[in-house]
Amino acid sequence: QKEVEQNSGPLSVPEGAIASLNCTYSDRGSQSFFWYRQYSGKSPELIMSIYSNGDKEDGRFTAQLNKASQYVSLLIRDSQPSDSATYLCAVIRLTGGGNKLTFGTGTQLKVEL
Amino acid sequence: DAGITQSPRYKITETGRQVTLMCHQTWSHSYMFWYRQDLGHGLRLIYYSAAADITDKGEVPDGYVVSRSKTENFPLTLESATRSQTSVYFCASRGTSGALLNNEQFFGPGTRLTVL
Numbered sequence: 649q650k651e652v653e654q655n656s657g658p659l660s661v662p663e664g665a666i667a668s669l670n671c672t673y674s675d676r677g678s679q680s681f682f683w684y685r686q687y688s689g690k691s692p693e694l695i696m697s698i699y700s701n702g703d704k705e706d707g708r709f710t711a712q713l714n715k716a717s718q719y720v721s722l723l724i725r726d727s728q729p730s731d732s733a734t735y736l737c738a739v740i741r742l743t744g745g746g747n748k749l750t751f752g753t754g755t756q757l758k759v760e761l
Numbered sequence: 762d763a764g765i766t767q768s769p770r771y772k773i774t775e776t777g778r779q780v781t782l783m784c785h786q787t788w789s790h791s792y793m794f795w796y797r798q799d800l801g802h803g804l805r806l807i808y809y810s811a812a813a814d815i816t817d818k819g820e821v822p823d824g825y826v827v828s829r830s831k832t833e834n835f836p837l838t839l840e841s842a843t844r845s846q847t848s849v850y851f852c853a854s855r856g857t858s859g860a861l862l863n864n865e866q867f868f869g870p871g872t873r874l875t876v877l
Contacts, residue, residue: 682865691851692804709819738805748794748819749866753803 652752659757667724669755671737681720684736727759767852767869770873775877780836782872784852793835793854797848842876
């Protein structure tokens with residue numbers, strides 16, 4: 649079982665729709681969760697972080713965390729073609745220390761006109 | 762320019778050669794990281810450093826060497842390059858201000874390395 653799992657996609661949504669990206673993690677001790685966006689040929693950039701159960705909203709983005717189910721999601725409202733990218737889920741593990749992030753393999757999102 | 766830079770951006774080398782990838786950040790961040798990104802594997806941590814002269818292994822350290830004599834630089838050396846080390850390499854950094862859990866890492870632009 650991978651430590652952080654994401655559906656590789658591609659996930660295709662029409663422009664203006666809500667895109668829902670999901671991520672599960674195996675380590676119950678994980679404390680912090682991050683969503684990075686990566687355009688093709690570019691480096692990852694942080695778009696959302698969440699530490700507590702529930703929802704966190706930032707503009708068109710909402711991160712949702714459910715620690716009991718070991719599940720974190722990212723909702724993108726009013727999806728735009730510019731949102732087309734790969735979205736990486738990342739978590740911090742308590743075990744092993746070192747302040748290290750563990751990444752999922754990413755979900756490719758395509759927003760279609 | 763402020764930020765995190767990597768050089769070279771593209772590199773082609775041959776099996777057995779030594780290659781050094783450079784990473785430089787201007788934020789005086791304490792933490793620096795090296796990742797490789799491959800299809801099907803995502804980003805995997807190679808080495809990281811908590812401060813100058815403090816380094817530690819990540820998930821896939823074999824075949825790589827790092828050093829950190831200055832806070833702003835974190836070079837990654839492939840001592841004897843192999844074809845399996847063909848990948849895109851990203852350097853990242855993070856400061857220590859704020860809560861420990863606010864692990865906002867900033868990534869460099871990446872180096873695309875091809876080993877023939």
